[in-house]
Amino acid sequence: MAGGxxxxxxxxxxxxxxxxxxxxxxxxxxxxxxxDAIAAEAEISKPMLYLYYGSKDELFSAxxxxxxxxxxxxxxxxxxxxxxxxxxxxxxxxxxLRFVDEHRQSWKVLYRVAVGTQTFSHFVSxxxxxxxxxxxxxxxxxxxxxxxxxxxxxxTAVALVGAGEAVADRITEGDVDLDTATDLLVGITWRGLxxxxxxxxxxx
Numbered sequence: 001m002a003g004g005x006x007x008x009x010x011x012x013x014x015x016x017x018x019x020x021x022x023x024x025x026x027x028x029x030x031x032x033x034x035x036d037a038i039a040a041e042a043e044i045s046k047p048m049l050y051l052y053y054g055s056k057d058e059l060f061s062a063x064x065x066x067x068x069x070x071x072x073x074x075x076x077x078x079x080x081x082x083x084x085x086x087x088x089x090x091x092x093x094x095x096x097l098r099f100v101d102e103h104r105q106s107w108k109v110l111y112r113v114a115v116g117t118q119t120f121s122h123f124v125s126x127x128x129x130x131x132x133x134x135x136x137x138x139x140x141x142x143x144x145x146x147x148x149x150x151x152x153x154x155x156t157a158v159a160l161v162g163a164g165e166a167v168a169d170r171i172t173e174g175d176v177d178l179d180t181a182t183d184l185l186v187g188i189t190w191r192g193l194x195x196x197x198x199x200x201x202x203x204x
Contacts, residue, residue: 017042017052021063026105030060030117057119064114067106068127074099075131088138089189093164094182096131100168101178108172111165128165132157160189 008016020042024033035056039046053059074095080088100107110127114120135157167185170176176184 013044014052017044017049017059018063018066021059022067022105022109025060025063025113026108030056030113030120035059060114060117060120061123063109064120064123067103067110068123070103070106071099071110071127072130075134085138085141086190090182090186092135092138093185093189096164097168097171097178097181097185100171104172107168111168128161132161135160163188 017038021033021038024038024041027033028037033056035046035049038059039049042049049059053062075092077095080091083091110124115124132154136153139153139156164185167176167181171178171181
């Protein structure tokens with residue numbers, strides 16, 4: 001525990017603890033992860049960990065808040081409505097999957113551990129809602145088909161985000177590389193975007 005006696009600024013120490021917690025939570029899940037293991041990973045004492053984060057719940061909440069913020073920031077960088085629709089679609093998909101590829105532990109904490117823990121699942125819902133809203137606006141801005149409705153944009157975005165999450169899981173497992181996954185998801189995305197507002201409405 002050599003790092004335990006080294007004086008670090010509070011903000012730096014907090015990030016060190018969160019880094020360690022994300023690693024342990026991603027590997028063991030919320031229930032099986034222990035504060036002892038997290039303290040050991042962070043090379044600090046358990047009392048110091050509790051001094052910064054009073055409980056495992058509080059620490060996990062802090063992890064989710066940080067990682068979901070990073071995810072939204074990454075998506076926001078890729079979202080540029082001024083781009084042509086296909087270029088925009090590829091940019092958004094690429095940034096989404098790049099984040100997953102480069103932050104696999106973050107993705108597992110957000111979309112596997114948190115979503116399966118009732119106390120924290122609302123964090124995932126909030127993050128998914130914000131991404132879906134971004135994609136909805138992308139579709140709305142790039143659609144020129146007459147008769148397209150708000151519900152067309154929203155449901156298409158929900159479907160595309162769901163597909164993105166499924167592909168992202170395969171990346172974290174090492175089943176597919178980033179470029180292959182991007183090409184696949186862009187193809188699905190583009191077909192979905194071209195179809196917005198073109199489906200026949202079946203009268204009840």
